Amino acid sequence: MRFQRYMTGAALAALLAGSAMAQTAPQQPAAAGTLNPAAEQAPAAAPQAAPQFQMADGVLATVNDSVITGYDLRQRMLLLIAMTQVQPTQENLPAIQQEALNALIDERLQIQELANYEDLRVSDEEVNQEISAMAQEAGTTAEAYLAFLQQGGIRPATLREQIRTQIGWQQLVGGRFQSRARVSKGAVDAAMRQMSEAASKKQYLIGEIYIDANRVGGQQAAMNGANQLVQQMVQGAPFQAVAQQFSSAPSAPRGGDAGWVVEGTVHPTLQAAMDQLGVGQLSRPIPVEGGVYIVYMRDKREGAATSLVSLKQIMVELPEGATEAQVQAASQRLESIQPQLTCDNILTRATSEQGLLGADLGESDVQNLAPQFQQVARSAEIGTVSSPVRTPLGLHLLAVCGRRAGGIQAPDARAVENNLFRQNLATLGRRYMRDLRDDALIEYKAGQ
Template identity: 70%
Template sequence: MRITTAVSMAALVAGSAMAQTAPQTVAPAPAAAGTLNPAAEQQPATARLAGQPEFKMADGIVATVNDQIVTGFDLRQRMLTTIAMSQVEPTEENIPAIQQQALQALIEERLQSAEIAKYETLKISDADVDEEIARMAQEAGTTPEAYVQFLAGGGIRPETLREQLRTEIGWRELVGGRFNSRSRVSRAQVQQAVRQVTEAASKPQYLIGEIYIEAARVGGQQQALAGAEQLVQQMVQGAPFQAVARQFSAAPTAARGGDAGWVVQGTVQPELQTALEALEVGQLSRPIPVSGGVYIVYMRDKRSGAAINLVNLKQAMVELPETASPAEVSAATTRLQSLRGELTCDNILQRTSSEAGLLGSDLGEADVANLAPQFQQVARSAEIGSVSDVVRTPLGVHLLAVCGRRAGGADVPTAREVEGRLQNQNLAMLARRYLRDLRADALIELK
């Protein structure tokens, strides 16, 4: 890839409609920049946008991507779209960041559309685009017709919007069709992830939104820091976090409005962990520099951890009262130990029902804390699918099969949900690599 350095940043001049806002100094350590209003996410976009700035763009070509061009008109249209979708108020300070974001998006769109064109069977219909517009309008709290009219009133041509959406839909289908099988996760990966969730149940957890500004994409770490500071100012002043994340974040969570879900203490970079511990619920962080870029974190909620751990047990048992003699206990223990190597979660009930003097039962899923003290150690530490050594209780001697374990609580994901999240993460990673490879092979010139 070759990029010329003769970039004319002076091609864009902000009109008088823009406010004059002095840039703030970035704090030396992560700290709250302010508290966000959760209701801002629920208000229709059209209710908060009074108008769009007048941009004066240089005529002609501003970039070429292989044999495709990007014109000043294209760039202006994309900047207006970015502003409308993110609901960021354009100022002299943040216009360069918006321009950079729009230009990079157009470059990637040209690469994507050229790749889509290689597949004759991949055609996105007008109905597909209409459905996407309807979804966007619903999120904005209005009808598709009113949504398009609103954007047109801000200078965004409907046909330009439709072509942008056509490429976005086509790219999603191309990535899904090409990498879906490679993004699948094994049962072992799902089980490991579920175990990690279970082990983290007692640790502090944070429900966060994230915006990541990638330094390489915006011209360097200083540009990323300056751009992040401008976005923080805009969100504190009322721009919705989710809308800003969708337009500016380079993280895989951008498509979900920056929703990173529950994050467990100690599983993030040290710089982010410091911020998570300092932020209160509802607060937005100042820009957090990390290697390769800058994060902005929104603390939606905190909790000390899931209150319960659940385990699924089955047992084989010989009934013996507390008054049983040592010889009786020894005989029962020997009998169970002789069976132990043959038992699994799948056959333990069948085997015990066919053996005289043995009782088998499915104990179901229970809170570890509510189990008999003699069972708790097995329930906490034994491997899933294993059968324990003999355990003595006042009721008899037991073999316990540990058939499942998970963290309790309404917000803890199921195994199916964990599998879906892992697959989506893999698919997003493969899509980023795909686009990165296209950029590396492309001839990109900025005029």
């Protein structure tokens, strides 16, 4: 919950300070969207009076045997507005209401599921610690933090209930799926390999908001909601806080942080938008099948100019004019030992048999290698040993012992593993939530 806590604290810090730094758009933004500067650096305007929501106080929906009332929904809408700094308007109020109702339904289902685990109880002290940490990050005390919410018509119990459920749910998902979310060494190696190979392509550091059409009532509703969110962010609502509350993308808990995205790995429509966005710019809504994206371009970088590879070799010397029979004999000898060779033993094996030469070629730019070596250096999997390769000097077996992009820091294996674990856990948590929804009896009362 750490990242979400920080963004919530940052959002409320701006409101508590009552500051109003400019966050404006050009008069005629380009089609891809040259809309606003870095949202996280621009706090919103001072808070306005609590909006008045016209809705019945009675039961609006039931989730199994739990009811959601008009009062519950108003409270959640007020909290959503406080956290995101999205100012309610006639146009965006339906989207805020729908998002708040969806959140309440999910929360009711989570509470009901948590009740099945008697040993999973979140104490008042844990909730108090979380509120104190949120307040500290907002630059105030817990008392002032809660008082601010009360001034906006939000009961402290509303925030406490949400925090208690979030902590419990994260503990449940983490405990239940931790073993299934673990990442194998092969998966880490594959991810690092992909990152190294992708380093030669253009890359984009983006924030994303994805409005799921199925969740908000159709593609047109998603488009309308996305337009409203873009307007609100141009006027000052922080991108990360809006992403946390409104986005259906896996990156939502991280404030929409999608990390570095490699050219050609996203939907062509998104790729076209990213190519046109400058650093610090926010896109217009980008419709795709099933929903709408909003992209914030945090940074861009060109692909690495060089690809570095670490090689070791074992070889049989053969003159350029060697006969076909000599080449065939050397090839058969190398092929017979190739399955036994690794990066760790290839040099030892070379010194243990007469007629074999071994060498650690170190780390080299692929473009500077002998032409016969370049294909192996570019395409062979790390840790593998090639088939015999002929050069004017002889016949070689090449062990590819490492590969990275020059000019870009090589990915850290532990960081890659942790990121993959978080992704796996988030995916399993979303499936868990989807299954609970599918099995639940959710009824909306007339007029909702």
